[in-house]
Amino acid sequence: MEKVQSASQNWNQALTEVGENRDREQFAALYQHFAPRVKTYLLRFGLSDAQAEELAQEALLQVWRKAEQYHASKAAASTWIFCIARNLFIDQQRSGRGKLEQSTDSYHEHEGLLNHQEQASEDDNSWQSSQKHIEDALKELPLMQAQLVYKSYYQGKSHSEIAADLEIPIGSVKSGLRLAFKKLRLSLAADSFAGGETL
Amino acid sequence: MTFDPIALTREPEFRLNSAPKHHPDDATLVSYASGGLSAGAQLLLQCHLACCEHCRERVTEAEAIGGGLLEHLPQAKMNTSVDDIFAKLDLLDSDPISQAEEIPVKRPDWLPEWAEPVAKWLETDQNWQRLAPGISQIKFEQPEFAKDKAVRLLKISPGTCMPSHGHNGSELTLILSGSYCDETGRLCAGDVADLDPDIKHQPIADRDQDCICLIVTDAPLKFEGWIPKLMQPFFGL
Numbered sequence: 389m390e391k392v393q394s395a396s397q398n399w400n401q402a403l404t405e406v407g408e409n410r411d412r413e414q415f416a417a418l419y420q421h422f423a424p425r426v427k428t429y430l431l432r433f434g435l436s437d438a439q440a441e442e443l444a445q446e447a448l449l450q451v452w453r454k455a456e457q458y459h460a461s462k463a464a465a466s467t468w469i470f471c472i473a474r475n476l477f478i479d480q481q482r483s484g485r486g487k488l489e490q491s492t493d494s495y496h497e498h499e500g501l502l503n504h505q506e507q508a509s510e511d512d513n514s515w516q517s518s519q520k521h522i523e524d525a526l527k528e529l530p531l532m533q534a535q536l537v538y539k540s541y542y543q544g545k546s547h548s549e550i551a552a553d554l555e556i557p558i559g560s561v562k563s564g565l566r567l568a569f570k571k572l573r574l575s576l577a578a579d580s581f582a583g584g585e586t587l
Numbered sequence: 588m589t590f591d592p593i594a595l596t597r598e599p600e601f602r603l604n605s606a607p608k609h610h611p612d613d614a615t616l617v618s619y620a621s622g623g624l625s626a627g628a629q630l631l632l633q634c635h636l637a638c639c640e641h642c643r644e645r646v647t648e649a650e651a652i653g654g655g656l657l658e659h660l661p662q663a664k665m666n667t668s669v670d671d672i673f674a675k676l677d678l679l680d681s682d683p684i685s686q687a688e689e690i691p692v693k694r695p696d697w698l699p700e701w702a703e704p705v706a707k708w709l710e711t712d713q714n715w716q717r718l719a720p721g722i723s724q725i726k727f728e729q730p731e732f733a734k735d736k737a738v739r740l741l742k743i744s745p746g747t748c749m750p751s752h753g754h755n756g757s758e759l760t761l762i763l764s765g766s767y768c769d770e771t772g773r774l775c776a777g778d779v780a781d782l783d784p785d786i787k788h789q790p791i792a793d794r795d796q797d798c799i800c801l802i803v804t805d806a807p808l809k810f811e812g813w814i815p816k817l818m819q820p821f822f823g824l
């Protein structure tokens with residue numbers, strides 16, 4: 389029986405082929421799909437356009453360089469690339485390069501962004517359906533929990549920074565994140581990009 | 588699920604005689620994965636993750652959420668074309684990666700192998716500074732930890748009883764060696780205490796050996812960690 393691969397698995401395979409065969413065509417596809425999203429991710433942290441551009445480039449260059457270390461059985465390509473971008477950002481902050489304005493905007497100001505993909509290119513329709521679970525799960529969170537997820541993942545804020553931002557006790561930040569994680573984990577378990585067991 | 592999607596910052600895995608029983612809060616593991624921890628808290632988590640499979644799996648899940656969220660971000664305009672990138676790839680490929688070799692650091696006897704990342708922050712001939720009878724500390728004051736309220740190692744002599752205290756800010760404690768007991772149970776090497784601010788406890792070091800722990804307080808602005816508060820009567824800190 390032929391198995392239909394999800395878009396997420398296609399990216400996993402593309403990244404695997406870059407690792408195994410230095411496949412440039414696959415890398416170009418990965419670049420076009422992920423670089424603009426990594427840049428948005430970095431912009432959310434408060435980097436300037438030029439800094440975000442440079443770091444997004446660096447992230448994708450690392451993807452090329454480290455692709456041999458990628459194993460589709462351990463993580464989805466999107467997760468692997470997320471980790472690279474996150475680590476680059478952390479390193480940059482620690483090394484003191486690039487000071488940034490702390491952003492204090494909140495989840496609902498960006499909520500719309502989760503719903504529509506204005507500049508979506510044609511390859512996007514396919515992955516949208518495969519990634520439906522996490523999107524739905526995020527939308528189903530109570531606003532406060534979505535806010536906590538937003539500030540953690542898109543602004544890289546610590547519990548006490550979030551507590552100060554939202555003027556709530558740290559204990560509430562932690563319990564809210566705990567609950568949100570519980571729900572998002574469940575949606576992940578039902579999703580394909582948590583691992584390659586189905587491959 | 589196995590661990591380590593990328594060998595970028597992760598430490599090697601170790602197996603303790605008995606797996607850790609006290610873990611960081613899920614909320615803390617999420618912040619580790621999302622990049623929100625201060626440098627001190629990240630260091631502490633790195634050590635715990637090196638010896639705790641349970642938490643490695645949790646972090647892997649939290650990172651998968653990050654990957655899912657990345658997929659959902661709108662696309663920013665990249666000014667660098669694929670051709671530009673290929674030109675850079677050519678340069679990279681012709682120039683083998685020159686990796687800055689980390690200078691191996693000497694690990695003191697009291698520091699377990701899985702907590703190796705801590706060694707890098709110890710100055711040579713760094714001595715324990717006595718704080719109170721039975722309690723001494725080494726404080727990390729490198730600029731990297733500027734965002735932390737305090738990052739320190741605490742050495743507690745066998746049988747020493749700490750004053751009962753609560754926490755105002757968030758505070759993480761990792762046991763490196765020895766053990767202590769408090770209301771939450773017995774904490775041994777590898778265990779993490781990640782208590783909610785409103786929980787009061789009174790640790791008592793076990794009698795057989797020194798208890799050494801790494802304590803990270805993430806409490807900017809108005810918050811105070813328990814260590815400064817604890818020491819106030821002795822030193823007026």
Ligand SMILES: [Zn+2]
Nearest residue numbers: 610639641642
């Ligand atoms: Zn653990």
